[in-house]
Amino acid sequence: MKVILAAAAATVIIAVGSNMVLNNAGFSAQEQTSSPSVRLD
């Protein structure tokens, strides 16, 4: 059971981590489809 819980925890950690990495990697639709002179927020 410990291994199953560890795998579940790893799934959560990977998901949250990848979200943080991708958010900071410049791959959002906003960054991909607009130039710096466009204000979207």
Next chain:
Amino acid sequence: MSALKVLIQAIFFVLLASVATAQEATPQPDRSATGGAQTLEDILARQRGEQIDDSFRRNLTGDPNNAAGLANQLGTLGGASDPDLWRALRYDSANITASNKGQAATVLIQDGGMKWLEFRNGPLKTWGAYLLGGTILFLLLFYLIRGRIKIDYESTGYTVERFKNFERFGHWLLAISFIVLGITGLITLFGRKVIIPLLGKDAFAPIAEASKWVHNNVAWAFIAGLIMIFVMWVWHNLPHRTDIKWLAQAGGIVGKAHPPARKFNAGQKFIFWSCILLGGSISASGIALLFPFELYMFAPTFEKLNAIGLPQLVGLGELPTVLAPHEEMQLATAWHAIVSFVLMAIIIAHIYIGSVGMEGAYDAMGTGHVKEEWARQHHSLWVDEVKPAHDPKPEDGTPAE
């Protein structure tokens, strides 16, 4: 290996055939009565869903070199009339400039999208639901007829270590992420049809939002798990001559025979390679969807298939090799869903046999230690290999954790 590649491409092609567009050249009919514009027969043929050669319209987008002088009548349009311009937009050949970035920004009309939408709302959902429902019904029926596969061999009181902790970790990382991805994927696909009528749009909106977040991010755990199991188990999953005997006896699933098997029997190898090949394909199309308009898989694949001659062989003609950026994404979602449905059906059967379907099977992944008699019954050649290393006999008769 090249045979395997051809097989994968064949599967890829057959599943995609229903969403791909075949384009065959047909002789042009006489359109003198309409001055070269489309005739009633052209329109009716299109409405009947027939493949038509639309090059007479597609290429009729005006000629700037033939422009009337600026001061003359119609001179301001520069050689292309309004209908010429609209046709160029319709067939995505107009020279568009857009302020936002990306190849997709300059595609104003993308008619392949309707085919995708109809496929997604029709055959994909219908056949996907039939496949999953049919698999569950089949397993239920199988359970009622065959019952649980029992351990026939006499208990020795020993257990044998079947999987090490890191192997089980890799398995469960893949399993948990796949189940989460499966559920959130189904929510995304069937939300509009099933959940909105049940809960309403207001309730579905946050569910859809959460599903998307989870699906996009848990995908990486799935890919990590896939790489782990590939590295750990590929060696044990290579074909072996014992697989033939195992398959000839249907693995003992039907009847009472217990064909010998090494660490993995032919059935488990089928599950393994399904995970690797289908899971790998799902991951590839998923990554293409996570980074929209960055990775194009389909035009190059269609090109290769055309070169092999497979689409022509089954009468589909050449597959299109020039695809709009949106079309690439649409094909990726269709492919992602089709392959996922197939893998889900296989995994449902895997979950069945690893839990209620077979006595003692869950221990392999549950605790990592199986009863020796179970191991002898289902993996006799493997247990002969590891026998000297089997676990010490537990005092209280319960398997070691």
